[in-house]
Amino acid sequence: xxxxxxxxxxxxxxxxxxxxxxLAPYLDLDGLPLVSRSLTLDARGDGPGPRLEEAPSGLxxxxxxxxxxxxxxxxxxxxWLVRAGAWVHVSLVGATLGEYAELARRVGRAPGVRGVxxxxxxxxxxxxxxxxxxxxxxxxxxxxxxxxxxxRDLPVLAKLxxxxxxxVESARAVADAGATGVVVGGPVPAALADGTPAGLCGxxxxxxxxxxxxxxxxxxxxVPVVGSGGIAEPADVRAFRxxxxxxxxxxxxxxxxxxxxDRLGRGADPQRPVRRPDHPHTPHPQExx
Amino acid sequence: MPVHVxxxxxxNRRAGAHRVLTLAAPGVxxxxxxxxFVAVTVGPAQLARRPMWVHRVRGSGxxxxxxxxxxxPRGTGSRxxxxxxxxxxxxxxxxxxxxxxxxxxxxxxxxVGEGVAAAPLLALAERLRERSxxxxxxxxxxxxxxxxxxxxxxxxxxxxxxxxADGSVGTRGRxxxxxxxxxxxxxxxxxxxxxxxSGSPALLRAVARAAEAHDVSAQVAVAPAMPCGTGLCxxxxxxxxxxxxxxxxxxxxxxxxxxxxxxxNWGALADRRPxxxxxxxxxxxxxxxxx
Ligand SMILES: Cc1cc2nc3c(=O)[nH]c(=O)nc-3n(C[C@H](O)[C@H](O)[C@H](O)COP(=O)(O)O)c2cc1C
Numbered sequence: 001x002x003x004x005x006x007x008x009x010x011x012x013x014x015x016x017x018x019x020x021x022x023l024a025p026y027l028d029l030d031g032l033p034l035v036s037r038s039l040t041l042d043a044r045g046d047g048p049g050p051r052l053e054e055a056p057s058g059l060x061x062x063x064x065x066x067x068x069x070x071x072x073x074x075x076x077x078x079x080w081l082v083r084a085g086a087w088v089h090v091s092l093v094g095a096t097l098g099e100y101a102e103l104a105r106r107v108g109r110a111p112g113v114r115g116v117x118x119x120x121x122x123x124x125x126x127x128x129x130x131x132x133x134x135x136x137x138x139x140x141x142x143x144x145x146x147x148x149x150x151x152r153d154l155p156v157l158a159k160l161x162x163x164x165x166x167x168v169e170s171a172r173a174v175a176d177a178g179a180t181g182v183v184v185g186g187p188v189p190a191a192l193a194d195g196t197p198a199g200l201c202g203x204x205x206x207x208x209x210x211x212x213x214x215x216x217x218x219x220x221x222x223v224p225v226v227g228s229g230g231i232a233e234p235a236d237v238r239a240f241r242x243x244x245x246x247x248x249x250x251x252x253x254x255x256x257x258x259x260x261x262d263r264l265g266r267g268a269d270p271q272r273p274v275r276r277p278d279h280p281h282t283p284h285p286q287e288x289x
Numbered sequence: 290m291p292v293h294v295x296x297x298x299x300x301n302r303r304a305g306a307h308r309v310l311t312l313a314a315p316g317v318x319x320x321x322x323x324x325x326f327v328a329v330t331v332g333p334a335q336l337a338r339r340p341m342w343v344h345r346v347r348g349s350g351x352x353x354x355x356x357x358x359x360x361x362p363r364g365t366g367s368r369x370x371x372x373x374x375x376x377x378x379x380x381x382x383x384x385x386x387x388x389x390x391x392x393x394x395x396x397x398x399x400x401v402g403e404g405v406a407a408a409p410l411l412a413l414a415e416r417l418r419e420r421s422x423x424x425x426x427x428x429x430x431x432x433x434x435x436x437x438x439x440x441x442x443x444x445x446x447x448x449x450x451x452x453x454a455d456g457s458v459g460t461r462g463r464x465x466x467x468x469x470x471x472x473x474x475x476x477x478x479x480x481x482x483x484x485x486x487s488g489s490p491a492l493l494r495a496v497a498r499a500a501e502a503h504d505v506s507a508q509v510a511v512a513p514a515m516p517c518g519t520g521l522c523x524x525x526x527x528x529x530x531x532x533x534x535x536x537x538x539x540x541x542x543x544x545x546x547x548x549x550x551x552x553x554n555w556g557a558l559a560d561r562r563p564x565x566x567x568x569x570x571x572x573x574x575x576x577x578x579x580x
């Protein structure tokens with residue numbers, strides 16, 4: 001089985017690090033694990049821009065997978081990130097199994113790609129015109145379709161919704177389908193003030209994500225789990241690691257403090273995490289099953 | 290280069306309906322140019338940051354360079370900010386965004402500011418004067434209490450037109466109704482070669498129209514809600530077009546706030562969402578943020 005290796009246990013969550021360039025004034029990208037925004041085959045950007053609304057301790061977010069498309073990412077953003085030394089996982093999202101497979105084919109052998117994250121946590125797949133992966137069986141089909149198209153040693157992570165009633169079942173299904181690990185804790189399905197379906201992120205969702213991480217780690221001790229949802233303080237990182245997560249992803253916190261990762265990285269480890277990609281350290285024994 | 294720091298509030302004074310905060314924010318003042326802003330974190334439970342124009346930068350002894358921001362208390366976040374006392378700490382990032390482009394030649398410039406959005410124009414006027422540009426200004430607001438820095442404007446500009454919606458002082462009306470004549474010039478002897486505007490979408494659009502009609506170049510400062518301020522989230526995107534008319538989107542916080550008026554797609558901007566989405570959204574929540 002493919003091992004999940006990360007140079008640091010604190011990862012930039014999908015869609016929250018811009019193209020990487022926006023973070024460069026604030027952090028050293030060398031050895032920084034970063035998940036790209038979710039890419040589709042064609043650019044999706046004609047409609048209105050993303051909408052963000054404040055909720056208590058949270059942000060309600062609607063983006064509809066707006067992105068410049070996989071080709072622009074591979075030609076422009078990826079080479080820049082790789083030169084900067086970032087440890088890049090590419091997030092993929094599609095409308096059909098065929099689209100996921102095609103995306104995986106395009107991304108899986110691109111130079112510098114360290115892993116693929118399959119986004120199965122879209123808060124409103126139907127409204128966004130994306131594949132609905134709520135059923136564990138459907139989630140597993142996407143993972144098999146992707147797994148087949150990428151090199152055997154490339155990690156494939158499946159990002160699952162923080163839905164405590166389904167998350168263990170989904171995690172098991174995607175692991176059986178060949179996922180190297182799971183990211184537990186995408187946006188919680190929610191609505192903007194006018195009722196438009198969207199996703200809730202930020203500290204408001206942290207206890208929900210933590211519960212999901214706990215359940216998955218307990219039920220599937222051999223599956224590496226990356227926790228995500230509202231992580232903003234060193235204590236949050238410790239709580240997710242204590243629940244069994246091998247790493248955490250940080251999204252919303254970056255939007256109000258672009259330097260937060262350094263603070264969290266140091267907090268998660270007594271020493272500053274080793275961030276050299278050629279000397280990846282092992283954040284957790286579960287990591288190399 | 291922008292930095293993220295914890296600023297210290299040095300002073301909080303009243304200016305009409307506004308509060309002016311003086312902040313010690315190491316490293317922020319150094320890279321400042323007029324039109325840039327800081328993204329301020331408000332309260333612990335409010336996750337969208339508040340973009341605040343850098344009003345003034347001062348070199349000061351003990352604290353290094355300090356900066357001033359103007360707060361119009363009108364929602365939960367801005368009221369909280371307006372209540373900060375000396376000694377309080379404010380995490381912020383800055384200086385952010387693209388500054389106003391300055392003319393290469395010493396030409397006549399018209400600066401139009403509305404309400405709290407006039408904040409970046411005083412530093413701009415100062416910079417233009419240093420380049421021997423003849424500056425005229427329009428300072429507008431709902432009423433006298435919301436007019437910003439008219440005294441200072443009089444010191445910096447050759448002529449100042451004051452406009453209030455309620456007529457409490459100056460010309461009664463809205464800035465967007467007087468700009469057409471002023472852009473046509475002449476004011477204080479010369480027709481403007483460049484117009485700079487910061488204010489409501491209606492004002493910015495009126496400036497863009499007048500500038501186009503009189504073949505004058507115009508720069509507008511677009512300021513929708515900017516939840517991150519650093520270009521990460523994309524929620525402040527405004528519709529634009531390139532020189533060939535090809536439509537795309539610009540992040541107000543990153544490619545803006547200062548944009549060429551002829552590059553903004555004003556029609557699409559007005560359609561973008563209920564409440565407009567840019568400028569001084571007065572209704573709390575109109576752009577998803579309780580200012
Ligand atoms: C502005 C923004 C953009 C996002 N874009 C994506 C995306 O492209 N793909 C994805 O899988 N998740 C995306 N997310 C979800 C985050 O990756 C993360 O899973 C979620 O926000 C929960 O973590 P947080 O509370 O730390 O933000 C986005 C979230 C935000 C706030």
